[in-house]
Amino acid sequence: MAYAVGMIILWILILSVSFYILSIVCNRYFTPSLQQIGQQWNLSSEATGATLMALGSSAPELSISLIALFKAGQHAELGTGNIVGSAIFQFLVIIGAVALVKEVRLNWKPFLRDMLFYTVAVVLLIFFLYDGTIQVHEPLIFLSVYITYLFFVIGSKKILGYKDPVKNPSEGKGPHSIIKEYTKNHAYIVFSVSVAAIGIVSWFLVESAINIAHITGIPEVIIAILIVAAGNSIPDLLSSVKAARETMPDMAVSNAVGSNNFDIMFGLGFPWLIALFITGKPIMVASENLFNTALILLGTVILTFIILIIKKWRLTKITGALLLGSYVIYIIIIIGSGLHWWTF
Numbered sequence: 316m317a318y319a320v321g322m323i324i325l326w327i328l329i330l331s332v333s334f335y336i337l338s339i340v341c342n343r344y345f346t347p348s349l350q351q352i353g354q355q356w357n358l359s360s361e362a363t364g365a366t367l368m369a370l371g372s373s374a375p376e377l378s379i380s381l382i383a384l385f386k387a388g389q390h391a392e393l394g395t396g397n398i399v400g401s402a403i404f405q406f407l408v409i410i411g412a413v414a415l416v417k418e419v420r421l422n423w424k425p426f427l428r429d430m431l432f433y434t435v436a437v438v439l440l441i442f443f444l445y446d447g448t449i450q451v452h453e454p455l456i457f458l459s460v461y462i463t464y465l466f467f468v469i470g471s472k473k474i475l476g477y478k479d480p481v482k483n484p485s486e487g488k489g490p491h492s493i494i495k496e497y498t499k500n501h502a503y504i505v506f507s508v509s510v511a512a513i514g515i516v517s518w519f520l521v522e523s524a525i526n527i528a529h530i531t532g533i534p535e536v537i538i539a540i541l542i543v544a545a546g547n548s549i550p551d552l553l554s555s556v557k558a559a560r561e562t563m564p565d566m567a568v569s570n571a572v573g574s575n576n577f578d579i580m581f582g583l584g585f586p587w588l589i590a591l592f593i594t595g596k597p598i599m600v601a602s603e604n605l606f607n608t609a610l611i612l613l614g615t616v617i618l619t620f621i622i623l624i625i626k627k628w629r630l631t632k633i634t635g636a637l638l639l640g641s642y643v644i645y646i647i648i649i650i651g652s653g654l655h656w657w658t659f
Contacts, residue, residue: 319530330523347494347505349371352506366465374513376582383521386521392539396535403608405548408552408642411636414634415636418564418629421623429569436580437612451591454588464580468573537650607652615641
C-alpha cells in the first residue's frame, strides 16, 4: 500500500513538472520561433494565426495525441481524451473566466465564422466517436474541413470588413529579451530544439498519466479528459485572463475558439491519419466518456450561441458564470460515469 501511494505521488510529481516545462517551452521558445518563421515566409497575420500560432498553442495536445497513438498497448483514448477534454476546458473555463474578469463585446463577424466551423467540428466528432472506431475517411474529412477553415480565415477579413484588436506589448529588458533576440536571429534552431523538447516531455507526460491510471484503477480516458487536458490548458487560461485584464478580452475569447478548431480538426485528424496509414487498422476509441463529452460540448456551444445572439454578442458575467458552472457539472458527470455511479 505504501509503495503504491509513493508511486502515485512520484508520477503526479512527474506529471506536474511536465506541465510546467511544456508551458515554458511552448510560450517562450516554440511559439515565438513560429511567429518569426511566419514573418520570414511573409505570411499574413491571419494565415500565421490560423496555422503556425495555432500549432504553437496546441503543440502539447498534438504531441500527446501522437505519442499515445503509437505507444505500445491500446492508448488511443488517452490522446483523443486529452484533445476533447482540452476543447471543453478552453470553451467553458477559459471563455467563462474571461467573461467574469471583464464583460466582452465580441467582434462578431470573425467570432461567428469561428463558431460555425467549431460547431461543424464538434458535430463531426460526435459522428466519428459514435461507433467507437476511426476509419481513414474520418480524419480526411477533419483535415479537409480545417483547410476550408484556413481559406475562410485568410480571406474573410477583406470580405467581411473587420479589424483585429491591436496589441502593443512592451519589449522590456532582461533574460526574456535576450531569448527573443536569439529567437529572432535563429528561429529554425529554436524551433527544432523546441520540437525535440516537446516530444520528450510529452512522452514523460503520457507515461505518467498511464501509470497513474493503472495504479489508481481510474480509466486512462478520465485522466486524459480531466487532468491532462486541464494541465495543458492552464497556461492558456492564465494568459487569457491577463489579456482580459489588459482590455483585450475579445482577442482572448477568439483565440480560445480558434485554438479549439485546430485542436479538434487537425490535432485529431493528423495523428489519426498517420496512425491509420502506418498500421492499416481502424483506431479504437470506444469510450462513453469521450462521446458524452462531445455531446456536452455541442450542447454548451449551441447554448452559448443562443445567449450571445440574444445579448447582441455581449459576453456578460452571468454567461461566464453559466459556462464555469457547466464545467463543474461536466466534471461530476464524467467522474460519476467513469466510476459507474450511473450509466448513460
